[in-house]
Amino acid sequence: MSAQLLGKIDLDKDRLAADIRALDTVEFSQVYADFACGRWDICVLRNATGSSTEQKIRTHDAKALPTPPSKHVPYINELIERCFRSDGIRYVRIMRMGPNSCLIPHQDYLELNDEYVRIHVPIETNDRCWNTEDDKIYQMRMGEIWFLDATRIHSAGCFGETDRLHLMLDFQPGTRLSEVVTDQVQPAELRPSDPRPEMPRKIAEAIDGLGMVLSKENFRDVVAILSKFHFHYRSHGKDVYRWLSSLCEKSGQADMIQYAKEIEKYYTLSRQPDTVPRI
Numbered sequence: 549m550s551a552q553l554l555g556k557i558d559l560d561k562d563r564l565a566a567d568i569r570a571l572d573t574v575e576f577s578q579v580y581a582d583f584a585c586g587r588w589d590i591c592v593l594r595n596a597t598g599s600s601t602e603q604k605i606r607t608h609d610a611k612a613l614p615t616p617p618s619k620h621v622p623y624i625n626e627l628i629e630r631c632f633r634s635d636g637i638r639y640v641r642i643m644r645m646g647p648n649s650c651l652i653p654h655q656d657y658l659e660l661n662d663e664y665v666r667i668h669v670p671i672e673t674n675d676r677c678w679n680t681e682d683d684k685i686y687q688m689r690m691g692e693i694w695f696l697d698a699t700r701i702h703s704a705g706c707f708g709e710t711d712r713l714h715l716m717l718d719f720q721p722g723t724r725l726s727e728v729v730t731d732q733v734q735p736a737e738l739r740p741s742d743p744r745p746e747m748p749r750k751i752a753e754a755i756d757g758l759g760m761v762l763s764k765e766n767f768r769d770v771v772a773i774l775s776k777f778h779f780h781y782r783s784h785g786k787d788v789y790r791w792l793s794s795l796c797e798k799s800g801q802a803d804m805i806q807y808a809k810e811i812e813k814y815y816t817l818s819r820q821p822d823t824v825p826r827i
């Protein structure tokens with residue numbers, strides 16, 4: 549499948565703002581920080597046990613239980629119950645991304661033995677937030693309910709001046725998209741995004757030129773530059789790894805070439821839990 553707009557929620561701005569303010573007092577977690585460039589953290593609102601000590605996802609098949617932070621967001625709880633068929637929910641999280649931040653293009657569920665059906669609802673965003681999937685770019689707007697096919701290579705970026713907060717719900721593997729929302733949601737109209745310009749040859753050369761300055765200390769920064777470029781020029785998520793491998797080759801450093809292969813595998817092919825490759 550691919551990303552799909554399923555509908556939208558008419559948000560009560562004041563009540564939502566009160567919940568978001570309350571989240572300032574709640575601790576967000578960095579457990580998946582290795583997927584991000586910049587500021588990106590997560591607050592688990594519902595999970596398998598209801599315990600805040602469980603921050604990472606795993607395969608389980610019981611109705612998700614509220615964690616302590618969910619007490620701070622009464623309006624969001626109400627939205628979940630009103631708009632979603634909550635028996636099928638396995639996780640609810642808030643993903644918070646800061647300005648000038650993005651994710652490294654990746655595929656999810658590789659460390660699990662099943663694939664959840666993942667839904668996103670932007671609850672705070674700006675017009676310089678984007679998502680990518682394969683070679684496509686699109687925007688999710690406030691209150692829209694999106695299915696995100698996280699088995700495809702995808703990414704998200706926030707390049708405006710304010711935070712991007714998404715409510716993210718994982719449904720039981722195999723849930724049909726017609727079984728996700730209730731009849732309380734409104735139909736939504738897809739708004740196409742402007743196409744990205746072709747990457748000028750000079751920029752492609754500059755990327756290869758990064759091989760000249762590549763070192764262990766700046767490897768992550770180079771990955772961040774490439775991940776951000778991929779939002780600005782027409783490309784596929786996989787191109788980030790192609791660019792990276794090409795500039796590593798240009799650097800002539802065998803350990804960098806090897807590391808580039810390992811991270812491509814970790815983010816897009818296969819990974820064990822808690823085995824982030826280290827240079």
Ligand code: YCP
Pocket residue numbers: 580583605656657
């Ligand atoms: C997950 N995977 O599938 C996480 C979210 C990126 C890595 C963040 O829950």
Ligand code: CO
Pocket residue numbers: 654655656698702
């Ligand atoms: Co993802």
